[in-house]
Amino acid sequence: MLEFPQMPQKAAKFQRERDVFLEHIRRLGLRRTEQRDLIMETFLRTEAHMTIEDLHDRVRRRDPSIGHTTVYRTLKLLTEAGLAREVRFGDNKTYYEHHFEHEHHDHMICTSCGLVIEFFSPEIEELQDQTAAKFGFVPTHHSLRLWGLCENCSISAKDTPTVPSGAQPRLRVVKTATHGT
Amino acid sequence: MLEFPQMPQKAAKFQRERDVFLEHIRRLGLRRTEQRDLIMETFLRTEAHMTIEDLHDRVRRRDPSIGHTTVYRTLKLLTEAGLAREVRFGDNKTYYEHHFEHEHHDHMICTSCGLVIEFFSPEIEELQDQTAAKFGFVPTHHSLRLWGLCENCSISAKDTPTVPSGAQPRLRVVKTATHGT
DNA sequence: TTGATTGCAAAGCATTTGCATGCTA
DNA sequence: TAGCATGCAAATGCTTTGCAATCAA
Numbered sequence: 001m002l003e004f005p006q007m008p009q010k011a012a013k014f015q016r017e018r019d020v021f022l023e024h025i026r027r028l029g030l031r032r033t034e035q036r037d038l039i040m041e042t043f044l045r046t047e048a049h050m051t052i053e054d055l056h057d058r059v060r061r062r063d064p065s066i067g068h069t070t071v072y073r074t075l076k077l078l079t080e081a082g083l084a085r086e087v088r089f090g091d092n093k094t095y096y097e098h099h100f101e102h103e104h105h106d107h108m109i110c111t112s113c114g115l116v117i118e119f120f121s122p123e124i125e126e127l128q129d130q131t132a133a134k135f136g137f138v139p140t141h142h143s144l145r146l147w148g149l150c151e152n153c154s155i156s157a158k159d160t161p162t163v164p165s166g167a168q169p170r171l172r173v174v175k176t177a178t179h180g181t
Numbered sequence: 182m183l184e185f186p187q188m189p190q191k192a193a194k195f196q197r198e199r200d201v202f203l204e205h206i207r208r209l210g211l212r213r214t215e216q217r218d219l220i221m222e223t224f225l226r227t228e229a230h231m232t233i234e235d236l237h238d239r240v241r242r243r244d245p246s247i248g249h250t251t252v253y254r255t256l257k258l259l260t261e262a263g264l265a266r267e268v269r270f271g272d273n274k275t276y277y278e279h280h281f282e283h284e285h286h287d288h289m290i291c292t293s294c295g296l297v298i299e300f301f302s303p304e305i306e307e308l309q310d311q312t313a314a315k316f317g318f319v320p321t322h323h324s325l326r327l328w329g330l331c332e333n334c335s336i337s338a339k340d341t342p343t344v345p346s347g348a349q350p351r352l353r354v355v356k357t358a359t360h361g362t
Numbered sequence: 363t364t365g366a367t368t369g370c371a372a373a374g375c376a377t378t379t380g381c382a383t384g385c386t387a
Numbered sequence: 388t389a390g391c392a393t394g395c396a397a398a399t400g401c402t403t404t405g406c407a408a409t410c411a412a
Contacts, residue, residue, distance in 0.1 A: 029391085030391070030392085031385085031386050031387070031390095031391055031392065032386075032387095033385080033386070033391095033392060033393080035392080035393070036392090052376085052377090053376095065393095065394080066393090066394085067393070067394040067395070068377090068394090069377090069378080069379090069393075069394060069395080070392080070393060070394070072376095072377065072378075073378095073392085073393090092375090092376090093376090094376085094377095108313060108316065108318045108320070110318075111321070117316055117318065119312060119316065121308060121312045123308050124305060124308045124309065124312065127302060127304050127305050127308060128305065128325075128327060131300060131302045131305065132289060132327055132329065135289065135298055135300065135331075135332065136331065136332030136335070137289045137291075137298065137327065137329055137330070137331055137332065137335075138329045138330045138335045139289070139327040139328065139329035140292070140328055140329040140330070141327075141328050141329075142325065142326060142327045142328065143324070143325070143326050144309075144323070144324070144325045144326075145323060145324050145325075146309060146313055146318065146320040146322075146323045147320065147321055147322050147323065148313065148318055148319045148320035148321040148322075149318070149319045149321070150316075150317065150318055151316065151317030151318065154317070154318075154319045210366085211366070211367085212365095212366055212367070212410085212411050212412070213411075213412095214366095214367065214368080214410080214411075216367080216368070217367090233401085233402090234401095246368095246369080247368090247369085248368070248369040248370070249369090249402090250368075250369060250370080250402090250403080250404090251367080251368060251369070253401095253402065253403075254367090254368090254403095273400090273401095274401090275401085275402095363412100364411100364412090365410100365411095365412100366409105366410085366411080366412100367408100367409075367410070367411085368407105368408085368409070368410090369406105369407105369408095369409100370405105370406090370407100371404100371405090371406095372403105372404085372405080372406105373402105373403080373404070373405085374401100374402080374403070374404085375400100375401090375402085375403100376399100376400095376401095377398105377399080377400090378397100378398080378399070378400100379396100379397085379398070379399085380395105380396090380397080380398090381394105381395095381396095381397105382393105382394100382395095383392100383393085383394095383395105384391105384392080384393075384394100385390100385391085385392075385393090386389105386390095386391075386392085387388100387389095387390100387391100
């Protein structure tokens with residue numbers, strides 16, 4: 001069981017997420033297993049975008065016998081249940097982020113350091129709907145990603161006019177900064 | 182050589198595109214070959230989003246000996262030269278679209294019939310920049326995709342409350358409808 | 363003549379599937 | 388006890404790489 005000392009609201013949220021997962025499994029006539037519990041718990045306690053491989057590594061620290069197939073299958077269940085969401089940042093990797101009781105948001109990805117900023121703009125959402133309406137299009141969901149340089153990297157770039165560049169940066173930091181305009 | 186009877190402006194554009202490609206190849210110290218010419222020409226004359234496999238099929242109608250590897254490599258050159266652009270519509274396939282002298286645009290994808298609508302909204306672009314600026318983020322490029330039902334499919338859905346659904350639709354139509362608000 | 367290009371086969375990757383064994387309910 | 392779950396190995400599907408033969412400049 002996940003423990004959140006001094007963080008009762010996180011513990012409560014985990015309870016709700018676990019209930020959603022167990023209910024999803026029950027509804028499909030599936031079974032609760034130690035592996036699924038461990039994978040769910042590990043996913044929920046990790047506050048970052050992570051790939052399947054990241055998650056598999058973390059899970060194996062607690063149970064080295066778990067295979068990657070089970071991680072794939074469980075992450076699919078978590079996604080179906082609304083606890084996880086797939087995201088892609090253009091580096092040909094599939095990342096997963098927490099989705100339960102998370103507001104919809106979009107992403108800015110720093111192509112220099114890999115920082116990912118989550119943001120939300122009600123104005124952009126509104127304009128998307130208006131634009132879609134002009135084509136008689138009824139949107140159900142969307143994806144907006146901005147690539148560029150984050151504040152730190154654009155300052156560095158100013159200091160060093162010659163862009164070092166070279167290898168693609170590994171996405172490594174996640175800064176959650178959701179707010180309206 | 183591509184021929185465009187009664188369409189002198191298309192012929193002229195093809196000239197410019199071919200020049201860009203040849204110049205790109207020359208600049209890199211590479212060589213002009215029949216295969217590259219044929220692939221470029223086939224790509225340029227096809228007015229649709231196409232996968233590598235689509236393009237390979239078309240190319241083979243004129244020269245069955247061309248291998249898929251060469252198509253991959255040439256499409257990479259075309260992309261570098263600014264004539265092609267990779268796009269993804271969420272069906273796990275990589276599509277390529279014409280990019281040369283095309284205005285930037287985004288996509289709406291009908292999840293029922295596969296129609297792809299290209300659109301452009303200066304207001305959305307402006308708001309993206311403003312939103313990025315709030316985070317000190319300097320965007321270089323972006324991707325916005327809206328999924329939902331196109332006009333025809335949302336009308337059909339009204340007539341038939343029970344959505345047939347089932348298999349994922351194959352993206353099959355491209356309607357170019359670029360305009361501002 | 364030099365070195366880039368080609369097409370085949372094979373290798374890589376990420377993800378999925380088949381299947382015998384193991385384990386929930 | 389029935390049949391879902393697991394983990395391995397193998398199969399996919401897409402893309403890239405190694406390499407010998409070929410060809411452009």
